[in-house]
Structure formats: C-alpha cells, structure tokens
Amino acid sequence: MSTSDVVRDWSEADLGVDGRVLEVVRAPAGVLSAASVKVDPMDSAVVQLAADLVATMRVSPGCVGLAASQVGIGLHVFCVDVVGHPKARTTHGTFALCNARVVEASRKEKGREGCMSVPDLTGDVKRATRLTVVGQLPGSAEEVTVETDAFEARALQHEVDHCEGFLFLDRVAGAHAIFPRKTYL
C-alpha cells in the first residue's frame, strides 16, 4: 500500500482519543506569526492535539483545515479535509500531519482563500496546484507522502504556512487582493 493510501485510510478514530472542540484564535495573536515547534508524533499530547484539531474543524462550517497555532498552540501539527469542496479534485479524506513540509510544488494559480483566524477577510493567493508534501501521522509517526492537486494542494500549503508563522494575508499580492468576507461557506 502506498503511503498516499495510508493517508486516505487514516481517520481520527486511529488516534484512540476523543477530540475536544477548542477556541480558535484570531489575528493578530502572536502565536499565528511564529514558527511552530517540531513535535514527536507519538507524544500523547500531540495525539490529543491532533484529535482536538479534527474535532474543532468538524464543528466549524466551511473549515477545510486547521493548524495548532490557530488554537493557540505553537506545535507543528495540522489537519485537513476538503472532501466535498467544489474546487477539490484529488482528496485524501480527513488527515492530520506532524512536521509536514512541501517537497515539490508547481503550476501556480491564483485562488480565493479564507481563514478562521482572519474571519472578516478573504484574499487571492497564488499557490501551486500540483504539490507533494511529506509529513508524519500523529499516533503512529509513519512518514507519509501526499501528492495532490487543486484545492487540497491549496489547503495543504495554507496549513504548512500556518506552521511556519504565515497567514494568507502574508501571501496576497497587495491590498487590492484582499476582500471583505460575505459568506462563510
């Protein structure tokens, strides 16, 4: 089985703990602009955090990804789930990654992004539409490679950015590419 299939088969049930819904912090909270600390994916606190991120993402309408810094915790963990999004092509279901990094990125395209930590704005951001990310699964520490495209690629770049202390606002071409948010979905 490829590690991509391992990611597809993963679910938060694999973590073996119940996720708690946490409060999402908003810009300009300092934790959002600091680089997150790499983690031990087997650490029980990291496993709990991954479960909490998934639980918080699930109760948040329109939320397709959430990084630990967004719940005020500066650790290198995030979750993603773009299933059902109209702009998604390749998808890997719900998954969480620790210590993830982009190893290949190509075919940049501009697209609209929002963020729970910047609730009143959206912005046009150029992101790679073909992407390879390597990271570790919380709980098992298995190293996995996620090759994806389109909207899942965008969501992954947005979350890796959070772990490095960047918001989408740091990636827009300028004030002309920032817009007031009209809907949350």
Ligand SMILES: [Zn+2]
């Ligand atoms: Zn965000």
